Amino acid sequence: MAGTFAFAISGATAARRRNLDVFGIGALAFTVACGGGIIRDLCIGVIPPAGLANWQYLVVAIIAAGMTVGLYSFVQLLNRPVLFFDAVGLSLFAVTGAQKALHFGHNGEVAVLLGITTAVGGGVIRDILLNRVPIILEKEIYALAALIGALIVVLGDYLNWIPRDWVAVIALGVCFTLRMLALHYHWNLPIPSNDKSDASDKQP
């Protein structure tokens, strides 16, 4: 829930900065918080998706949107805590997303891909709705941390050396630590340089 709240705050804040109305702010808070999980549930056949069926998510999103509308200066003070909770949410969503896919009997690849999707899907939808290139594709180690967290869950499940709960704790710890270090040291993945001018960007 802490992760859901942090994700909802990030959606609501981004919506407010783009001058959306209060409905738009609420819609983005909910979308960022639940979008990734809804896509995951559709892909593993959980009908209806948990994000739609459990009222807790909706309530958390509405509270986050309400705070962003009513207590904006307070939310801005929260900027550092929000990045902290966002990293918590990223780790939790990646690990639980991968676990849920395994739990429903899917293979490791599905689990890793859907762990990432759960963790970053909401943010990607937010950026699509706000009409910009998704940030996670451009900078900082974000999706990569989710990938590694989900991968640890799947490897732990295959190797079966240590209890599953321990695996989850390790995966959470690694993903969270990696994200916080990346934030602190501004780690970025390399961007290939484009010396050649690009002739035709238009061909499909």
Add this chain to the structure above:
Amino acid sequence: MAGTFAFAISGATAARRRNLDVFGIGALAFTVACGGGIIRDLCIGVIPPAGLANWQYLVVAIIAAGMTVGLYSFVQLLNRPVLFFDAVGLSLFAVTGAQKALHFGHNGEVAVLLGITTAVGGGVIRDILLNRVPIILEKEIYALAALIGALIVVLGDYLNWIPRDWVAVIALGVCFTLRMLALHYHWNLPIPSNDKSDASDKQP
């Protein structure tokens, strides 16, 4: 069907204004008319989605696209009627979307959320494809009318005071009236002002 047609006209008109080719105009007409319903059907497990399986939707969308290509000055005259039918479509899609979710045994929250999705999903996809921030997040009371319509359906189903058909009529009436009043008086939801300049828009 009137609602489907109005939605298809709105998609085709927006596509034409952006200089898409005739295929793009047809694709947008179909997407706006059926996109919301397809997402709803995926979320409640109706496979294949009705929008794909019933030829009526496709035919209506193609007729709407054809009219927009061939009889554009006539379609522009239709601007006021289209807004009228668009409000009809909004109400019908919100009410039938919520009813369909309840009918398939889902809870009230799912029904409300999917009622809204059915009503506004097509328009959101249209704006994403045309590369702009979805209008419903920015201005006028549109999604809120759908929310209220879907909410009345769900409340009527829970309370069970009056027959379900009456509930549907009331929900349709309230949603439609609210939308027409909002159009006429240019009602907007409040947009929180941003006094503080926004420092970093970039953090995910």
Add this chain to the structure above:
Amino acid sequence: MAGTFAFAISGATAARRRNLDVFGIGALAFTVACGGGIIRDLCIGVIPPAGLANWQYLVVAIIAAGMTVGLYSFVQLLNRPVLFFDAVGLSLFAVTGAQKALHFGHNGEVAVLLGITTAVGGGVIRDILLNRVPIILEKEIYALAALIGALIVVLGDYLNWIPRDWVAVIALGVCFTLRMLALHYHWNLPIPSNDKSDASDKQP
């Protein structure tokens, strides 16, 4: 697989041109290669989608992304072959997408619509993520070729005059030839002219 590779190269190249980081390039390669098929599988109830469950797709996408990062000048030389393979992929995806929908017992309309979706879905998602209007809606005969390929599969299935494999070969040939001719002669679908200035682009 040749088609998957060509689609992945097109996604990775577009991502590199937009200065995405290496993760973004890999993500786009995978999305373009598998996005259309994943949407199709969700719509026909194949859970989990083949694009997520079969490691071959992921490996092909990673190889394509790696080549685009490490051997960019070589990939640029491939521009013409890539357009060739892209046309191969378009034909294969349209035909197999339609066949898969028929195979799972859906009607002809679903098969045609999902054949197109399989073929062009990945490219549309690529353009949405890169924040531009999908190219297939604007220029050249691309989706139309997929439409005709899928239509031939469905007609062949209904009429049942000749063996299904022959139908597939004819559909592939027609779709591929049409696309290559369109590329060579720069065939475009007509774009309706807008003499009238557009008054209000804002109304939903």
